[in-house]
Amino acid sequence: MSDLAIRWFAPLELRILSGMSFLSCALLSVVLLFDYFRGDYDSMSIHGVGLMALTVMILTAIDFTEEGRTRRRDMGLMASGITLGCGVIGLAIRGAEYLLVDLWAGLVLLIPGLSGLYLLSTPLVSRWVGSTIERVEAEDGLVRNRLLLPKWQAALKHVVLLHVVAVVMIPVLWIIDVAISPGDALQGGAMFSSPTGEHFSNILGGDNFWVWARNSVIVSIGTTLLGLCLAIPAGYAFSRYRFKGRGAMMFTFLLVQMFPGIIILVPYFMVMKSLGLLNTAIGLILAYSVTALPLCVWMLKGFFDTVPKELEEAALLDGCSQFGVFYRIILPLSLPAVAVTGLFSFLVAWNEFLLALTFNTSDDMFTLPVGLASYISATDSAWGDFAAMSLLVAIPVVLLFIVFQKFLIEGLTAGSVKG
Amino acid sequence: MRRGIFLIAVMPLIVALLAMPVVQATAVSKVEASGESSSYRNVNLTWELASPAEDGDGFHIMFSESSFSHTGNATIHSTVFTASTDGMVQPAVGEWYDDCQSSSGDDDWAMVFRSENGSAVVPPGTVAIRCDLTGMPVGAEVFLAILPFDSHWISGELSEVVGATSTAVDELPPSADTRPVWFAIGSIALSLVVLLAVLGWKERSAQGRSAMLYVAPALMALALLTFYPVGYGIVLSFTDANQSALGEQSFNGLDNYVEVFTSAGFLRVLGFTLLWTVVNVFAHVGIGLALAMALQGRVKGKVAYRTILLLPWAIPSYITVLIWRGIFQYDGLFNGLLGTQIDILGLPVPAAAAVIVVNIWLGFPFMMMTISGALQTLPGDIYEAAEVDGVSPISQFRHLTLPMLKPAIVPVALLGFIWTFNMFNVIYLMTDGGPNLWFGEPGSTDILITYVYDVAFRRGMYGLAAAWSVVIFLILLWFSATYMKKTNATEAVV
Amino acid sequence: MSGVNFVDVSKTYEDGTEAVRGLELEVVSGEFLVLVGPSGCGKTTTLRMLAGLEEVSEGEIRIGGAKVNDLPPKARDIGMVFQSYALYPHKSVEQNLTFGMEMMKGEEALSSNEIESRVKEISNLLGIAELLEKRPRELSGGQRQRVALGRALIRRPKVLLMDEPLSNLDAKLRNQMRIELRRLHEEHGTTTVYVTHDQIEAMTLADRIAIMNDGELQQHATPDECYNNPANDFVKDFLCRHIDEIVTTANHIVSKR
């Protein structure tokens, strides 16, 4: 009975090691891909050996059953050594001219290699491997596991998350760099070295940006207003009234949202062309308000549902008319919700690309997305100006999105998931 | 694919022929291009031959959006062959995307003939050819040259490269009659009003009637701007509607559908679309799930992480896609950071990988957030029960979390599938479907929707594009139906 | 065999709440101990510490003489019935019963024959043999409770923990289940720690009861002993007076008839 602690104790070093090696394996696959791209087959084979060593490390560290402990530990130590060696050789191969990625690739091998050597040779692990561990020691070890393991797991989690953050942030940092660097150079070797405002003054001093921004603002505000005018009454009716065809209609609104835009693109274009609405703001406003309509209706219905019905009934008793109730009670109460829905339609219109590209082909009727895209073409691209304008366009949108993310995501998922 | 096999098969032949040059390709003496007088997205190209063309001669029209000095940087826009034209048809203007005319001297221009497989053919003795080439970008200079070849397909000298800019604006043909459209819209609106009135009248309560009143505007908008275009699109798909004859289309039965299914690139573009969609959706769900799990519970800096990880969703996609294009460009950040020199966007496989990577980058935050939300709703006590039962964390994830998340993941995955299937921006802005190995066929990263865009708005074949759209829609519909049935079925078993 | 000892156990939550203070408690092997006390007195906390779901701040918890403070729940060989039952909602009753055993690995792993026979045995014992194919949401409260009990028992744990397992049931069913629980205990003789805030339940079920208040143990004795010799005013008030009141009320009603 008293060896419960000994039986259940396994040094946390093993858990750390297997987690670390697992992560390194994943990262090393990316390193191998990069090696392949560079045609650097020497590095590739070194890193390949490292990958195999890491795999061995995972397999040995993942579970030490009673019998083979010593053998497994020795294999683990050997694998760590090989991993470490691969890391060093990998760095040496690149010589003096290594880049940031080389350093990163090196660390991916060096860290688990060194940790493996260190962790597998600590006294506690040695005694545990030799099954000469005392009960007190095992009990202390259990406490230590309990206290330290969450910290190590959190650390590994942060390493993973930081890698994802890096992948997310690199394009963002890069575009900022391009926007404030002179000329249209792309490689961004020395980031943020010689800042200049030339691109911003180009954009803000020229006509294009203002014309396109005006178009986008007109279209987006028009869409918001028209969309809300259509969606508010419908959302209200779906929320408050029970009538024939209600279920079918609501389902239709859901279904339409799943319609791919492409099937209506061509006929849309022809209808707009026939009506002479190409190259106008109205054409886009009409199209966008209907695109956003189903989700807006669903979002608003959800919000109206949360307004207690008793309020309305009280107002009715006080002699308010049906419309009066809607106008005086419901609307003011759900103003924040209406604002969020409006913001949603605004963003839809502000960010839409395909319809704007097909409908409005003359450059004084471009919206910002199409205008921005026109800076980049196969032949010559004004990357600096593009980057500057991107920042001008994106920053307000991103801020709005982040501030209202909770509501926007709630509304979006409410509409899309309740199928 | 077939082309590849064919090429490999004929390779030894070509090598053998190369070793003993017998005939010389007819040289081109003069090339001229102009974008001014032509119609929307078109450029005119005229070339004269140093000597009258002989039977078996041919001319590739090479095309690129940037200036080029050798053929590797250009694609073949179209090809004109020299052969006896007996028994071939001579189509009218506007029927082909590369209308060509030939002259055997003295400006006696005649339309080229078409062989059975649609190749343009001119009679021997021709001394000049002019073509009206469609599908050119508007307002940007394009570069064209002629690559002559002889009867053994051995290329001659590349002609001078000339540039031209298509400047013609997209004008409404005066003949377009807007009355039928107005009539259609009017009648739909009217019938809806009648329908709603009848429904409202049949509804006994005043409540029901006012409900109808409230719903009517939204319903009408939906009917007019969604259902009507869809119906119209289906009708269009049975007509020969195209940009040069708007409003004068006539029905041509199933021709468009036949063309869709027999077109050279159909299977290829369908295959890539499926690959694109499946890889993306799996990656989105997988990465979203992993990140949602990682951000579950107490994590230091959670808010900061969430905000940053939300960025790919928050930044408008047309911006981020263009940024990624800059990164993957030959002189871009990717090559800079890695010290490589790969023309990622110019090679079929790397370009495909690049667009997929970019779309994965764009789409995972949505999945992350929805899965995060679903995780919040899972009961916490069953994990303690599992703990007491001695279930390992991995098994807890595999046997508890995953199955319980399934009802939340299934519909958003379907939504993701539909969105990705129709993700126009990424492909259009990153590669525009390119690299284009064969002109007039889908490029190597074209998905169905970008290809439909090409067919409709570059080649101006609205009827054909509508048929493609209907096919796409049917594919999606079929997929959604089976998917729902499958997932429901498995749910009953679990 | 498998008694439980609390040696000077304290629990302070991260927010500073002292839920349990200096608890000294011994549960003899095979005993049915009922932990009773007013709401918020630390009963659940005590039970969760014993189960390994909550860390022990100070002191020692021993099961069968071995210190288990830092052992994971699965190492302690316990079964637990949660107040909310915590059944796996997407699994059938049978899968709920077998899930824990199927996940066992290595030398502990059970053969499928063994699992099957245990399911048969436990479902007959608890009268849920007809429900094996159903999902938890298709069951009544009492049935769910039995499934939860079955899930805890099927692994044949050394110690069985129950946290107010009857509080979600109606009075009649509660009575009936109480009798069944007692019968089960008599049959299996598993060491049992049972948490409730209901004095009658405590009196009728327990071999011994432990009365807690405000994180501290007030009295630990047989039901009779507690009733006849309350250790302090709290016990007198909480247990004796409560029971007397019930008895008086009952007498009152009977005399009126």
Ligand SMILES: Nc1ncnc2c1ncn2[C@@H]1O[C@H](COP(=O)(O)OP(=O)(O)OP(=O)(O)O)[C@@H](O)[C@H]1O
């Ligand atoms: N996770 C927690 N963090 C902080 N304080 C807690 C936590 N859980 C419980 N507490 C506090 O500890 C004290 C004891 O709680 P516990 O749940 O053990 O009470 P209980 O005796 O089971 O009550 P009940 O009969 O209502 O279930 C209470 O004051 C409670 O507020």
Ligand SMILES: [Mg+2]
């Ligand atoms: Mg409790």
